[in-house]
Amino acid sequence: MRLINLAGRAALDQGGTAVDIEEASAGRFSAAFQDLLERWDEFRDWAATLGDADGRPFEEAELAAPVGTPRQIFAIGLNYRGHAEETGIDIPDTPMVFTKFASSITGPYDDVVMPPGSVDWEAELVAVIGRRAEGVAVERAWEHVAGLTVGQDLSERDLQVKPPAPQQFSLAKSHPGFAPLGPALVTPDEFANPDDLEISCAIDDQQVQQARTGDLIFTVPFLVSYLSGILPLLPGDLIFTGTPSGIGFALNPPRYLRDGERLSTYVEGIGTMRNRMTAAKARG
Structure with missing residues (x-):
């Protein structure tokens, strides 16, 4: 089942046509x-x-983020071996968890206004919780996942590393528009193997990230089990599962997103988001 958010209304995508759920039910x-x-x-x-x-029929421009109103948004850092290695940080023994704030959510084809600073890309697979989870075993974790979608964990690196704290992850990753999601929410049964999907990212026509989610250090079922062992996961909650290698911060020299560039983010079986990056206008 493919669910889409069509101009603010939940719909089923059936072969490229949208069935309005409120009307159909x-x-x-x-x-x-x-x-x-x-x-x-x-x-x-x-x-x-x-x-x-x-x-x-519907147009891409009509699609909004295919999620509800999440009360909790979790994001996992250093969850691909290659990404940990490119940042020079040891591979973690347990998930590195931070949060993004819900006001950062935007649609799969929306423009993103970049604040001043160094805005970086991070393609991610995102799991959406559909059934309350508390103390869930890894073997039962997929039963609590409504579906998977494509995400970007956009990050403003200057704020992220600004003192006094050693890292300001949550704020630096929560500017308006810093969590594009979409184009669809796809239920796990639609995939031959939901634990192993191609994921990639391109700037204009230049590919900058490519991997498979089978390379995740901590899988979706493990993350659901781990997090639900600490606090309840609620319907609508999001888990950004981490990004593979190829981020701009790790390049030599670093390379960040520029005004007018198009960021394309793809996950196999879900689709491609395309977000145009625009520089914030100067005040005054």
């Missing part, structure tokens, strides 16, 4: 993504009976 489910995630088991049972409902 005769009001049983609302148009809000969070409603579906809060009632995920009930929604999945209903969707399985829908069949080939008539939909309407």
Whole structure:
């Protein structure tokens, strides 16, 4: 099942046409993504009976982030061996966890206004929780994941390393637009192997990142189990699972995003986001 957010309304993508869920369910489910995630088991049972409902064609520009209103957004650092090595940091024994704030979420084809500083790219696979998880075993973790989507953990590196704290991850990664998500939320059963998907990133036509999520140090099931052993994961929560090697900060010399560049982010079986980067206008 492929879920999309079509101009603020939850819809099913059936072969390139959009089926409005509120209309197709005769009001049983609302148009809000969070409603579906809060009632995920009930929604999945209903969707399985829908069949080939008539939909309407849609344009990429109509798509918004295919998520609800997450109460918690987790992000995992250094979760690909190559990324840990390029930053010169030891491979962690346990997940390195930080947060992003929900106000940073934007759509898969929206422009992103860059603040002053050094804005870097980080292509990521993002897991969306669909069933409350507390103390979940790794073997049962996929049962709590509604689906997977494509994400960017955009980062302003100057603020990230600014004193007095050694790292300011959460603020530096939470400017408006710093969490593009989309173009669809795809349920795990749609993948031959949801633990091993191609992931890549390009700036204009130059590829800068390419890997497979099978290279993750801590897998999606492990992360769901680990996090749910510390605090409850709630429907709609997001887990940014980490980025592979190829970030701008690690290049010699470092290379950051520039005004007018198009950032394309791809995950196999989900699709490609394309976000145009624009420089913030000077005040005054």
